[in-house]
Structure formats: C-alpha cells, structure tokens
Amino acid sequence: MRTFPPLALATALAATLLLTACDDGKAGGDDVKNADGPGGSACAIGHMGVEVGAGAAPAAGDTGTVTVTLTNQGAACTLKGYPTVDLVTQDGTTSVSPEQTAKAQPLTLGKGGTTSFTITYVRGEADSPKSLPVRKASFALPGATASARDLQWSYGEVARKDGGGAAQASVSGFESSGD
Numbered sequence: 001m002r003t004f005p006p007l008a009l010a011t012a013l014a015a016t017l018l019l020t021a022c023d024d025g026k027a028g029g030d031d032v033k034n035a036d037g038p039g040g041s042a043c044a045i046g047h048m049g050v051e052v053g054a055g056a057a058p059a060a061g062d063t064g065t066v067t068v069t070l071t072n073q074g075a076a077c078t079l080k081g082y083p084t085v086d087l088v089t090q091d092g093t094t095s096v097s098p099e100q101t102a103k104a105q106p107l108t109l110g111k112g113g114t115t116s117f118t119i120t121y122v123r124g125e126a127d128s129p130k131s132l133p134v135r136k137a138s139f140a141l142p143g144a145t146a147s148a149r150d151l152q153w154s155y156g157e158v159a160r161k162d163g164g165g166a167a168q169a170s171v172s173g174f175e176s177s178g179d
Helices: 006-015 029-033
Strands: 048-055 063-072 077-079 084-088 093-098 107-109 114-122 136-140 149-152 169-171 175-177
Touching: 084 169, 107 114
Parallel strands: 093 169
Antiparallel strands: 048 063, 063 114, 077 107, 084 093, 084 136, 114 169, 114 175, 136 149
C-alpha cells in the first residue's frame, strides 16, 4: 500500500475543503446520557461547525484518509468515546470500527475549540464484488447517533476485508486541535 508523507497530506487537507455546515442546534435525549463536561453536557453535532478534507487514495490498494474537523460553536461540552461512522452504499450501510490502537479519551471543548477525527480506508477496485461502492459517509458524535451528519463520498470504492462485507476502513478517536 502507498501512503502519503505528512506534508503532502496536510497540503491536501488544507486545499480540499469539501463541506462546511451547521445544524439547527437542537440537542436530543442521547446527548444528556453522555453529559459530564464542565458545561454539563455532551457535545451535540448541531453546535458544531464541520469541515472535511481528504487525502484520497489514487488507485486500488492505496490507503486514503478523510479528516473531519469540528469547531464548537456553543457552550463548553465534552466528547466521551468514538465518533460513529457508517459508509452508505445503494444497497445498505456498513459500520466503520475504531482503529485498533485508538484510545478513547474524554475531550472537553470550550466555545471555539476544535477537534478532529480521521477515517482511514483502502481504495477498492471499481465495479468489483470485493469493493463497496460508497456513496456517502454518515457520522455522529458519541451518545447522539440520532443526530448524524452526512457527507458525499467522492474518494472511490472502498475495499472489503478478505473480500467479505466489512469495509477495510477505520476511524480514529478525537484528536486535540490547537489550544
């Protein structure tokens, strides 16, 4: 598998702003279950600005990344756990597992604070039964899976593990961004 040097990936991420959006700010009941931050609540996707950048895999068998950066636009909140990520095809949905080496650390975000997570995937062969023809990725914050955000997937098909149904993809934990 080919990988890209950090500088090339950073350049690609900076150059590839694919999505900026913000929900209506309504928090559901699932957010309360995950509450333990200084602001008394879990982070809600409706209070987050979202930017997506990619270091797309150029060919089948190559590894690519999609980084989602979240900016808290509301009161201080806490992320506890992993983001939930699903890859959606015309025929169904495949869940993406956390990286095997990822450790979920609670992360508190003040207003204006940022964090990111990365979806790492192996590009599959076009029109192959050993690949998933992904159309979009859906992601949610821990404890709030009813409030998912969708992004269009334009990074090619995703290889299946051992030719089976599961995607050769993983999601990182939340990373601190800046101070």
